[in-house]
Amino acid sequence: MLVLTRKVNEGIRIGDDIVVRVLEVRGSQVKLGIEAPDEVKVYREELYQKILEENIRATKADKDQFNRLKEVFKKK
Known part of the structure; x- marks a missing residue:
């Protein structure tokens, strides 16, 4: 990490x-x-972390839905 000192x-x-x-x-x-x-997207760190968490949750939900649909089509 680069650390710099700056004035106003x-x-x-x-x-x-x-x-x-x-x-x-x-x-x-x-x-x-x-x-x-x-x-160039610029985010506050805490907001960026929430975006990442939500994206992970959404991906997991998509995988769960996909697996349920896959089971439905296997039965047919």
């Missing part, structure tokens, strides 16, 4: 087209601004 209004560049800038520091919170192309 300083930023870092990721690749050619993503910029992360420190906008504000207040107590233990840091406000970041992210400039990225529209095709």
Whole structure:
């Protein structure tokens, strides 16, 4: 993991087209601004984890439904 120290209004560049800038520091919170192309999805970590969990749940449900349908067609 790369660890950097930045001050307010300083930023870092990721690749050619993503910029992360420190906008504000207040107590233990840091406000970041992210400039990225529209095709780059940017999520808060906790939201991204929930999306992954929901996708896993949905995939499991699809597999269960598929297996039930498979059994129905085997009986015919």
